[in-house]
Each structure stands twice: as structure tokens, then as C-alpha cells.
Amino acid sequence: QKEVEQNSGPLSVPEGAIASLNCTYSDRGSQSFFWYRQYSGKSPELIMFIYSNGDKEDGRFTAQLNKASQYVSLLIRDSQPSDSATYLCAVHNNNDMRFGAGTRLTVKP
Amino acid sequence: GAGVSQSPSNKVTEKGKDVELRCDPISGHTALYWYRQRLGQGLEFLIYFQGNSAPDKSGLPSDRFSAERTGESVSTLTIQRTQQEDSAVYLCASSSGQGVPYEQYFGPGTRLTVT
Numbered sequence: 268q269k270e271v272e273q274n275s276g277p278l279s280v281p282e283g284a285i286a287s288l289n290c291t292y293s294d295r296g297s298q299s300f301f302w303y304r305q306y307s308g309k310s311p312e313l314i315m316f317i318y319s320n321g322d323k324e325d326g327r328f329t330a331q332l333n334k335a336s337q338y339v340s341l342l343i344r345d346s347q348p349s350d351s352a353t354y355l356c357a358v359h360n361n362n363d364m365r366f367g368a369g370t371r372l373t374v375k376p
Numbered sequence: 377g378a379g380v381s382q383s384p385s386n387k388v389t390e391k392g393k394d395v396e397l398r399c400d401p402i403s404g405h406t407a408l409y410w411y412r413q414r415l416g417q418g419l420e421f422l423i424y425f426q427g428n429s430a431p432d433k434s435g436l437p438s439d440r441f442s443a444e445r446t447g448e449s450v451s452t453l454t455i456q457r458t459q460q461e462d463s464a465v466y467l468c469a470s471s472s473g474q475g476v477p478y479e480q481y482f483g484p485g486t487r488l489t490v491t
Contacts, residue, residue: 311419357480366411
């Protein structure tokens with residue numbers, strides 16, 4: 268079992284819709300959870316982090332964490348074509364960070 | 377301020393040759409990570425340095441891979457006797473452990489092609 272699992276996609280949504288990205292992790296001791304965005308040919312950049320159960324909102328982005336289910340998600344409201352990228356889920360535990368393989372999102376105009 | 381820098385940006389080498397990749401973290405960042413990203417794939421953890429502690433080498437794929445870090449500054453990743461499957465982008469990231477907990481700042485990467 269991979270430590271951090273994501274649906275590779277591609278996930279395609281129309282402009283203005285809500286995009287929902289999901290991630291599960293195997294280590295119950297994981298402490299912090301991150302969503303990175305990576306445009307093609309570029310390095311990852313942090314867009315959200317969460318470490319408490321529940322929802323955390325930042326503009327059009329909402330991160331959701333459920334530690335009991337070992338599940339973290341990212342919702343993107345009012346999706347824009349500029350949101351088209353690969354979204355990487357990352358889980359921090361015991362001084363290292365493990366990344367999922369990423370979900371490729373395409374927002375169609 | 378300056379971000380994480382990596383050199384070279386691109387490296388083409390022949391199978392069997394050794395290569396050395398360099399990472400300059402953000403000044404003051406105590407943590408440094410190396411990742412490998414094959415085309416269309418996610419990030420594969422290679423090695424983690426934290427201050428003067430022994431590095432976490434659990435992600436290194438074989439004994440052909442090694443990495444060093446001088447104090448809390450520059451790190452080099454060395455791949456000996458390169459193989460074609462080593463072709464990938466090698467990303468370095470650093471973290472201060474302050475502010476956003478464990479937020480990693482990534483360098484631009486080194487694209488390695490083994491012919």
C-alpha cells in the first residue's frame with residue numbers, strides 16, 4: 268500500500284464548477300497535510316495546509332481533513348482555466364514529507 | 377530574498393558516468409529534502425537532512441545514490457554509474473520549520489537525461 272494515494276485523473280471540470288480532489292494516507296501518526304500545485308514543467312508550490320480535523324478555507328480553496336478516516340481533500344470553487352495543473356497531496360510525519368503521485372486537473376473554458 | 381537554487385538546470389550524461397547535482401537552500405533553513413520526479417509521475421522522496429542530525433536516507437533507491445550536506449548550507453546529490461532509469465527531474469526543497477509548519481520551498485530542479 269502506498270503511503271499517500273491520490274486518483275491520478277485526469278479530472279476534467281467546466282469553468283465555474285467545483286473541483287474535488289481526494290487523498291488518503293496510511294500512517295495514522297501523520298501530523299500535517301499539504302496541498303501543492305504543480306504546473307507542467309514547473310516546481311510544486313504550496314497552496315494549502317491543514318493539521319486539524321475539519322475544514323479550512325482560503326479564498327476559492329477549502330481543505331478538509333478527517334484523521335479518523337485518514338482522508339484529506341481539496342475543493343476548488345469557481346474553477347478557472349488557470350487552475351489546470353497537477354495537485355499533489357503531501358503528508359508530514361516524523362520529520363519527513365511523503366507525496367502522492369498527484370491528480371491532474373483540467374478546467375475547460 | 378533568494379529562493380532555493382539548483383545547478384545545473386539540465387544535465388545530459390552517458391550511461392555509466394557519475395553526476396553531481398547541487399542544491400543551495402534558502403539561508404537559515406535547517407531542513408533540506410531531495411526528490412526525484414519521473415516524467416508524468418509524482419515526487420519520490422530520496423533523502424532528508426535536518427540540521428546536524430543523521431540524514432534520513434530511507435528513500436535512496438540504490439547504493440549508487442548518495443548525498444551530502446555541509447552544515448545547514450549546500451547539498452550535493454551524487455549518482456554513480458548512471459543508468460537510463462535515473463533520467464528524471466531532481467528537485468530539492470528546504471524548510472525552516474517555522475511559520476507554516478514544515479512548508480517546503482522547492483528549487484527549479486535539475487533535469488537529468490542519461491543516454
